[in-house]
Amino acid sequence: xxxxxxxxxxxxxxxxxxxTINCKSSQSVLYSSNNKNYLAWYQxxxxxxxxxxxxxASTRESGVPDRFSGSGSGTDxxxxxxxxxxxxxxxxxCQQYRSTPYTFGQGTKLEIK
Amino acid sequence: xxxxxxxxxxxxxxxxxxxxxxxxxxxSISSGYYWGWIRQSPRKGLEWxxxxxxxxxxxxxxxxxxxxxxxxxxxxxxxxxxxxxxTAADTAVYYxxxxxxxxxxYNWGQGALVTVSS
Numbered sequence: 001x002x003x004x005x006x007x008x009x010x011x012x013x014x015x016x017x018x019x020t021i022n023c024k025s026s027q028s029v030l031y032s033s034n035n036k037n038y039l040a041w042y043q044x045x046x047x048x049x050x051x052x053x054x055x056x057a058s059t060r061e062s063g064v065p066d067r068f069s070g071s072g073s074g075t076d077x078x079x080x081x082x083x084x085x086x087x088x089x090x091x092x093x094c095q096q097y098r099s100t101p102y103t104f105g106q107g108t109k110l111e112i113k
Numbered sequence: 114x115x116x117x118x119x120x121x122x123x124x125x126x127x128x129x130x131x132x133x134x135x136x137x138x139x140x141s142i143s144s145g146y147y148w149g150w151i152r153q154s155p156r157k158g159l160e161w162x163x164x165x166x167x168x169x170x171x172x173x174x175x176x177x178x179x180x181x182x183x184x185x186x187x188x189x190x191x192x193x194x195x196x197x198x199x200t201a202a203d204t205a206v207y208y209x210x211x212x213x214x215x216x217x218x219y220n221w222g223q224g225a226l227v228t229v230s231s
Contacts, residue, residue: 038215038216048223049221049224050159050221051221052217052219097215097217100161100172100174100175101161101176102161103161104159104160104161
C-alpha cells in the first residue's frame, strides 16, 4: 500500500497569512505515461463530509477559491492557502489514487491563531 | 446537482452483517462514473472500502475484500454495501461517493454512523 504522511498534524495561522500543508507518499504517484500526479486534496469541516478541493496535484475544482493551490510531483506535495480566511478552518487530507488501495493522509487540522 | 444519501441500520451486532444503501439523485448511475464507499473512524482515519461501476464491476480494498460485497441497482438508482463478520473495529462513519474514472472522489454523501455493539 502507498502510505500518505502529512505534516504538520495541526497548524495555527493568523487571518490573511499563508498556510502550508505538506503530504509525502511512500511511493511515487506520478504516472509516467501521462505525466500526471494522482494526488488529491480534500477539506473537511466539522459535521460535514470531505470536499474535493484539488485533483491531479494542482487542478482546482470548480468553485474553489483561488487562494487554494496545490503543487509538487512524485512523492512530495504541498497545499497552500495564500491568505487564510475564517471559513478555511477545517481538517485537510491528501489522497493518492495512483493505485489500489486508494489511501489518505492522516489529516492536518488548520486553526486560526 | 448530484446528491447521495446513505441509509441503513445504525447499530449492528458483532459477527453480523452491516448493510448500507446509497440513493443517488440528480444523476443516473447508468450514465457513468464509479460509485464507492469510504469509511472514517478515529482509529484508522479515512479508508477506501471499494468501488463499483454501473456494469457491476468491482474493486475492493484488499484488507476488507474477504468480507465486503458491493452491488448496484440501476432501476432504483442505488448502490449497496454489505460487510460481514463485523467487529467493534468496523464502527465508523460510512460515506458513499461518486468517483471519477481516475478514482478521485468528486461527491460525498453526508455519512452514516454505524456502531458495532451487542
